[in-house]
Each structure stands twice: as structure tokens, then as C-alpha cells.
Amino acid sequence: MRAHTDAAAGGDARAERAAIDTVRAGGTAIDALVAGFLAAAAHDPNVLCAPVVALFGGVGSSTRCLDGRALQPGRGAARPRGFAPDVAPPPAASAAVPRSFALLAALHAFGARRSLTVLAREAATAARQAGAPERGTLIASLGRHGGGALAVSVVQRTLLRAAGPAAAGLLGEADLAAAAPDDIAVEPVRLPGGLEAAWVSAAPRSVAAARSTLMAPRILVAADPRGQVGALCYLPDPDGLPVPELEITLPRIAHPVRRGVRRVAPGTVLDLPAALAVLRRGGWFAALGAACDRSFDRAAVTSLTVAPGTAAPDGAISNGGDRAGLEALATEVAARGVWLAASERRTAVALTVTREPAPRT
Numbered sequence: 280m281r282a283h284t285d286a287a288a289g290g291d292a293r294a295e296r297a298a299i300d301t302v303r304a305g306g307t308a309i310d311a312l313v314a315g316f317l318a319a320a321a322h323d324p325n326v327l328c329a330p331v332v333a334l335f336g337g338v339g340s341s342t343r344c345l346d347g348r349a350l351q352p353g354r355g356a357a358r359p360r361g362f363a364p365d366v367a368p369p370p371a372a373s374a375a376v377p378r379s380f381a382l383l384a385a386l387h388a389f390g391a392r393r394s395l396t397v398l399a400r401e402a403a404t405a406a407r408q409a410g411a412p413e414r415g416t417l418i419a420s421l422g423r424h425g426g427g428a429l430a431v432s433v434v435q436r437t438l439l440r441a442a443g444p445a446a447a448g449l450l451g452e453a454d455l456a457a458a459a460p461d462d463i464a465v466e467p468v469r470l471p472g473g474l475e476a477a478w479v480s481a482a483p484r485s486v487a488a489a490r491s492t493l494m495a496p497r498i499l500v501a502a503d504p505r506g507q508v509g510a511l512c513y514l515p516d517p518d519g520l521p522v523p524e525l526e527i528t529l530p531r532i533a534h535p536v537r538r539g540v541r542r543v544a545p546g547t548v549l550d551l552p553a554a555l556a557v558l559r560r561g562g563w564f565a566a567l568g569a570a571c572d573r574s575f576d577r578a579a580v581t582s583l584t585v586a587p588g589t590a591a592p593d594g595a596i597s598n599g600g601d602r603a604g605l606e607a608l609a610t611e612v613a614a615r616g617v618w619l620a621a622s623e624r625r626t627a628v629a630l631t632v633t634r635e636p637a638p639r640t
Contacts, residue, residue, distance in 0.1 A: 287311050287620060289499035289511075290570055294319040297402075298501045301393070308509040308566075308620075309335060309390040310398065311501035313383055316511060317402035317418060319497070322409050324527050325515035327418065328377035330494075332513075332553035333386050334465070334479050337564045338506030342477040342557045343389065346461040346548070347382030348485070349375035349530050352442070353545035355453035359444075361536040368535035371441065371448030373489055374520045375533040375549055379513070381426030382460040390507060396422040406526075414526035429455045434525065441522045442529055449533065449545070457546065467559065470581055478556035478575040479512075485550035486543055488532035493518065494551055498568035502620040508566035510620075512553040556580050567619040583617060 286302030289295045297318035298311035306314070312333060320327040330349045336342030352375065353359075362368045387395045399422025406415035420428040428434065435455055442448035465477040488494070494514040502508040519528030532551070534543040554569040567583070569575075 286503065287315060287499065287501035289315065289568075290497045291315075291319045291499070293322055294497070294499050298499060301398075302501065302503050304393075306393050306503070307390050307505065308337070308501040308503045308507040309386060310393045311503070312499060312509050312511045313387050313391065313395070314393075314398050314401070315499045315501070316379075316383065316513060317399060317421075318405060319513075320418060321402045321406035321411070321414070323515060324411070324414065324521075325517060325519050326513065327414065327527050328379055328519075328529050329513045329515045330375075330377075330488075330530060330532075330549070330551050331379045331382055331511065332479055332555065333382065333509060333511050334477070334555040334557055334566065335386075335389065335507070335509030336477065336557045336566075337502075337508050340390070340507070342465045342467060344461075344463040344465050344479055345382050345386055345389075346463060346479075346482055347378040348482050348551055348553070349377055349488070349532060349549050350454065350458065351486075351533050351543045351545055351547040351549060352376045352449035352451065352454045353536075353542075354451065354457060356444075356449070356451050356545070358542055359449070359536050361538040361540070361542075363538055369447045370520050370531055371443075371446035372535035373531045373533045374442035374448050374450055374529040375488075375531070376450065376454040376458050377429070377529060378458045378460050380421055380428050381458050383421065384425030385460055385462065387425075394422075395425065398422065411526045413524060417525050417527065426459065429458065437522060437524045438529070442520055449536070450529075454545070461548070465557075467557075468577060470577075470584060472584070473560050474584055475559040476556050476580050476584065478580050479553045480574050480576060482548040482550045485548035486534070488549040488551050489534050490516070490518070490532050491551055492572075494532070496552060496554070496570045496572075498555075498570050500566045500568050500620040502564070502566065506564060508557060508564045508620055510555040510557070510566040510568040512555055512568055514551050554579070558584065565619055567617050569617045
């Protein structure tokens with residue numbers, strides 16, 4: 280655990296490395312988050328369609344959340360008869376609707392400098408080199424078509440064969456066509472020590488995912504010298520539904536329809552924890568994320584950003600200026616298993632980042 284001047288930090292080494300290289304090559308924090316996620320997806324079949332949430336902001340911009348948590352399938356279809364109480368539903372019955380493709384395209388539009396086609400091409404090359412050529416082709420398609428990549432006919436047919444009615448699943452064409460992320464403006468709240476914080480809370484109009492306890496969040500945070508910061512939380516499903524033709528899996532967190540049980544409405548967000556926040560102190564901005572099994576609330580953000588052992592009289596971290604205070608904060612949150620990236624536009628130092636190899640649980 281140490282402060283350093285890399286451009287990003289997170290729980291996946293490949294994602295972190297790609298994000299760092301992207302900022303060093305002149306990309307923004309947004310570029311770094313997209314590149315990092317795609318780098319992880321190139322090597323892990325469970326990542327590309329994983330539920331994902333992004334939080335970002337910084338100098339001259341408001342803090343926004345793009346919520347790409349997966350959806351309950353079945354939009355536009357008649358309610359199926361459902362499975363009897365004593366029947367175990369097949370895996371396809373719990374496949375959820377991914378929104379990761381549309382989220383990445385929307386995130387890229389909010390402040391990237393590098394082409395999405397180029398970012399995806401680099402990850403596609405990595406996937407092919409890792410022995411996953413079909414996944415590489417799908418990643419490259421994301422670069423060309425954005426969120427519409429899942430609606431490309433050959434991809435759509437493959438997904439419906441794996442998780443549609445023929446496989447006793449609920450996924451349909453209407454689900455894939457309506458898988459846009461929620462775009463949410465997040466209002467900052469004042470905390471002790473001159474900090475302002477905006478954070479992700481539970482997804483609105485949502486229900487708990489069917490297998491939420493088995494999902495381990497992965498965090499990626501990034502910042503750039505222009506004063507922009509961002510954080511990404513994605514939740515690969517280690518027991519996802521395989522789609523061998525595409526060399527990916529679908530998250531298996533939807534609720535199968537049961538006889539005599541009220542159906543979860545198609546299109547409902549399947550809520551999973553996303554503990555992300557954007558902080559501001561003076562001219563500095565920071566993005567942080569915790570690999571924990573809950574979303575942030577005011578108490579959780581305050582507990583992370585106020586250090587009891589080094590507190591000033593008002594309960595805030597004692598500091599000798601904005602940068603010193605933020606570096607103290609970085610050291611403190613690292614001790615609690617949280618990744619943090621910070622940026623200040625007027626300095627040549629791009630950011631201060633902390634890392635902690637053991638996720639906070």
C-alpha cells in the first residue's frame with residue numbers, strides 16, 4: 280500500500296494496466312475506464328456482459344452516474360406458464376439482459392478523446408492473442424456499433440438460442456433492443472473536512488438480483504491531468520450462462536418465472552452493490568470505489584473519508600493544503616481496502632492513487 284503517480288488503480292491487473300497506459304498516451308479518465316473494462320473482458324468470458332456502473336465528474340462538469348446493471352428479461356412477451364415449485368429451472372431461465380455494451384458507448388460519449396473503434400480494436404487483438412477469437416470479434420463489433428452490437432443479427436440469434444424461449448429462457452429481441460443504461464445526475468453532499476461527495480446508491484425501481492451474494496465486485500478508478508476522474512464497478516458472474524459461439528457468458532441473476540408466484544416485471548433493474556463516489560476538496564477531485572457487498576450511503580462515505588486517528592478538531596483529516604489533505608485521504612482509504620484516484624488540473628502531477636490488494640468485504 281503506497282501513494283504513487285500512476286493514472287489508475289483497481290482489482291484487475293490487466294484493466295489497471297490498460298487504463299494507466301491509456302492516460303499516459305493522452306486519453307482521458309473516461310478513455311481509461313473504457314479501455315480497462317475491455318482489457319479485462321478480453322481475458323475473462325464473464326466480464327463483457329457483466330452488470331456495470333460508472334460514476335464520473337471533475338473540473339467543469341457535473342457528477343453523473345451511468346447505471347448498466349442487468350435487467351429482468353421478457354419484455355414484450357406473454358407471461359410463460361412458469362416452473363412448478365418442485366422443478367429446478369434450467370440455467371437459461373435466469374439469464375439476465377446485459378446493458379454493458381450500451382453503457383460503454385454512452386460512457387465514451389461523455390468525454391473520451393480516443394475513438395471507441397480504436398479502444399475496442401486493441402482489446403479485440405488481446406482477446407485473439409489470448410485464444411478467444413470470437414470474443415475478439417464481438418469486442419470489435421462493440422467498437423463499430425456501440426450498444427447496438429448485441430442487436431446485430433448473427434449475435435442476436437446466438438444469444439436467443441442460448442437464453443431465449445427455445446432454451447426455456449426469457450430473453451427476447453425486445454430486451455436486447457431496449458438495453459440502454461440509466462443516466463442519473465448525482466448531487467454532491469457536504470461532508471466534514473471541506474469535502475464534497477457524490478455517490479452511487481441502490482438502483483432506482485429495482486429488485487435484488489437472484490444470486491447477488493455470489494457476485495464479487497471489481498473496481499477500476501482513473502484520473503487525468505485535465506481534472507477529470509471516474510470510477511467503474513463491474514460484477515462478473517462466475518457461474519454465468521455460457522454462450523460458446525461468442526466465447527462469453529450472460530449473467531445468471533434474473534428471476535425465473537414460477538407458477539403461483541408474482542412475476543418480476545420485465546425490464547426491472549436487478550440491483551447489485553456498486554460502492555462508488557466522487558469527492559472534491561478545493562481544486563482537487565477524486566474518484567473512489569470499494570469492493571464491498573453494499574452500495575454507499577452518507578454514513579459509509581463519511582466513515583471512509585474521515586480518519587479517526589488523524590482527525591482535526593472538526594473531525595476531518597488534518598491537512599496542510601488541498602494536495603496534502605488528499606494524499607492523507609488516499610493513504611487512509613487504502614488501509615480500508617478502497618481504490619482512489621485524484622486529479623488537479625493546475626498541477627503537472629496527474630494524480631495520486633492508492634491500491635490495496637485485498638478487497639474490502
